[in-house]
Amino acid sequence: MPDTDNKPSQNFIKTIISEDILNNKNNARVHTRFPPEPNGYLHIGHAKSICLNFGIAEQFNGLCNLRFDDTNPAKEEIEYVESIMEDVKWLGFDWEDRLYFASEYFDKFYEYAIQLIKDGNAYVDSLTPDEIRQYRGTLTEPGKNSPYRNRSIKENMELFEKMKNGELEEGTHLLRAKIDMTSPNLNMRDPAIYRIKKASHHRTNDKWCIYPMYDFAHGLEDSIEKITHSICTLEFEDHRPLYDWFLEKLNVFHPRQIEFARLNLTYTVMSKRKLKKLVDEKYVSGWDDPRMPTVAGLRRRGYTAESIRNFCDTIGVAKRESTVDIALLEHCLREDLNKRAPRVMAVLHPLKVTITNYPDNKVEQMQAVNNPEDESAGTRLIPFSKTVYIEKDDFMENPPKKYFRLSPGKEIRLKHAYYIKCEKVIRNENTGEITELLCTYDPASKGGWTNDGRKVRGTSHWVSVDHALDAEIRLYNHLFTKQNPENVPDGQNFLANINPDSLEILKNCKVEQSLLDYPAGSFFQFMRQGYFSKDKDSANEKMIFNRSVSLKDTWAKIQKK
RNA sequence: UGGCCGGUUGUCAAGUGGUUAAGACACGGGUUUUUGGUGCCCGCAUACGCAGGUUCGAAUCCUGCCCGGCCAGCCA
Numbered sequence: 001m002p003d004t005d006n007k008p009s010q011n012f013i014k015t016i017i018s019e020d021i022l023n024n025k026n027n028a029r030v031h032t033r034f035p036p037e038p039n040g041y042l043h044i045g046h047a048k049s050i051c052l053n054f055g056i057a058e059q060f061n062g063l064c065n066l067r068f069d070d071t072n073p074a075k076e077e078i079e080y081v082e083s084i085m086e087d088v089k090w091l092g093f094d095w096e097d098r099l100y101f102a103s104e105y106f107d108k109f110y111e112y113a114i115q116l117i118k119d120g121n122a123y124v125d126s127l128t129p130d131e132i133r134q135y136r137g138t139l140t141e142p143g144k145n146s147p148y149r150n151r152s153i154k155e156n157m158e159l160f161e162k163m164k165n166g167e168l169e170e171g172t173h174l175l176r177a178k179i180d181m182t183s184p185n186l187n188m189r190d191p192a193i194y195r196i197k198k199a200s201h202h203r204t205n206d207k208w209c210i211y212p213m214y215d216f217a218h219g220l221e222d223s224i225e226k227i228t229h230s231i232c233t234l235e236f237e238d239h240r241p242l243y244d245w246f247l248e249k250l251n252v253f254h255p256r257q258i259e260f261a262r263l264n265l266t267y268t269v270m271s272k273r274k275l276k277k278l279v280d281e282k283y284v285s286g287w288d289d290p291r292m293p294t295v296a297g298l299r300r301r302g303y304t305a306e307s308i309r310n311f312c313d314t315i316g317v318a319k320r321e322s323t324v325d326i327a328l329l330e331h332c333l334r335e336d337l338n339k340r341a342p343r344v345m346a347v348l349h350p351l352k353v354t355i356t357n358y359p360d361n362k363v364e365q366m367q368a369v370n371n372p373e374d375e376s377a378g379t380r381l382i383p384f385s386k387t388v389y390i391e392k393d394d395f396m397e398n399p400p401k402k403y404f405r406l407s408p409g410k411e412i413r414l415k416h417a418y419y420i421k422c423e424k425v426i427r428n429e430n431t432g433e434i435t436e437l438l439c440t441y442d443p444a445s446k447g448g449w450t451n452d453g454r455k456v457r458g459t460s461h462w463v464s465v466d467h468a469l470d471a472e473i474r475l476y477n478h479l480f481t482k483q484n485p486e487n488v489p490d491g492q493n494f495l496a497n498i499n500p501d502s503l504e505i506l507k508n509c510k511v512e513q514s515l516l517d518y519p520a521g522s523f524f525q526f527m528r529q530g531y532f533s534k535d536k537d538s539a540n541e542k543m544i545f546n547r548s549v550s551l552k553d554t555w556a557k558i559q560k561k
Numbered sequence: 562u563g564g565c566c567g568g569u570u571g572u573c574a575a576g577u578g579g580u581u582a583a584g585a586c587a588c589g590g591g592u593u594u595u596u597g598g599u600g601c602c603c604g605c606a607u608a609c610g611c612a613g614g615u616u617c618g619a620a621u622c623c624u625g626c627c628c629g630g631c632c633a634g635c636c637a
Binding site: 176214325334338372448449459557 | 562563564565566567568571572573574575576577584585586587594595596597598599600629630631632633634635636637
């Protein structure tokens, strides 16, 4: 039967939620959360999770919280908290008044831990970290009970109290859940609940000497916030029995954990640890380097929030490990910007053209369409004069077949202006390099068209020499040379696949004056080149543009053959 | 030699016992075009990891096998 035409893409999580609603589970309420740890900047993989969690809330008339999972003060910083909030907002999502921090619940977590001890479900262990590892067993061998496993409740209470008061040193004592040291699931072999960490927390400062572990804290955070569906990535699948165990033993509201496959992209890495390494070791200029797959990096590169959200919808959500072709991300940007980006003229590699039969001091204002895909974008005037710059690539002295740009004796159209014909090539006597083209123009072709049926196939962008502004343009390529950067010889790591040509800086570019009027962050299509955005480091004296993504280039493809 | 999860076209991904096995990207071809851009048209899995079985009928159910991922932090 014909399904509804515009039904949003289905995935297994939405199927589960739909069933839960049908069964009136949680009174058909849907409440999700996005729970980042503030130990780095958000990347496109987080964007997938954000779109999923906020998107589900929206689709099912529910709510989505932003909650910082800040249970490890050693790795977390306020800078990351701020960047994460900025990024989520920028992506277009609103947590309204539901901004939470796991650290706000530390008192409650402490009480829950006490309850576990009192119920005989937790104990203080005094084994060393090394001994604990040995007692845990291996993947194929069961673990064995700690000699401290059967301490009395009273003794456990006293020791835990001392842990809390800072009377015991890091690594000497550990609160553990009393579950089953022989479980085939290692997460159930008496996992840690609280560890001693005499570190200052970015929000609770020095109030605590003990901090809860993820497995204990996370489910309780969800429970406290009455989350109905706790969506996380696949590596937590083995933790679900433990997630459920804590909630059952404590007899509190029990959200359902659902796991999905994290996003991988070709030609990049997607772990905060590795991204941090790239930043710390200066392989990139920072978390917002336009080559980074971080939300901040993509934003600076010129990606729009819409294109990222559309990408996240397009890739889908499933449980199988997969790697999405980065070409799809680029496609989503082109698709969005094609509709919205103003077209402007910018010459990346300038070649001077003198139009010999054009009056010396004449300047004409040519009318240019701002966006052929959007009539409401209107038109603007651009100055034309006797000397212009065109792109070096748009001229070839000895062109191959099917090259329909400029060459000696051939005619092309200067977009919005005139047809010109190449009459003479001028070169540097010493180097042989082509320095200038002498051309003639056809006054009858004003606007770039004649009605005489002439076939002028090539169209070049250009900018008037006297009116052009200098600009720096940064061209970006994949950060890694391999689709899978982890594909390295033994003994090497992903850094071995860093692309030495991931950034190319062009310092002698010529752009039209109208670019001065736009603020940093504005995006454009540089005609026939690609989409670019004005960098935040841009100044009026020195404009800087980042290439967000090139236009598709059929000619380049033909040439490769 | 442990447990859990997965395996549908080059890449993602719908599909939940009866469909010509969606869609997108990529790729190839054509067309339109004052961007070799865009748009439009066409092509792209007799096939669902493999082998059996159940059934009138299987990508969907069952059994066995193979392959991939994750787990032995006082990280999340």
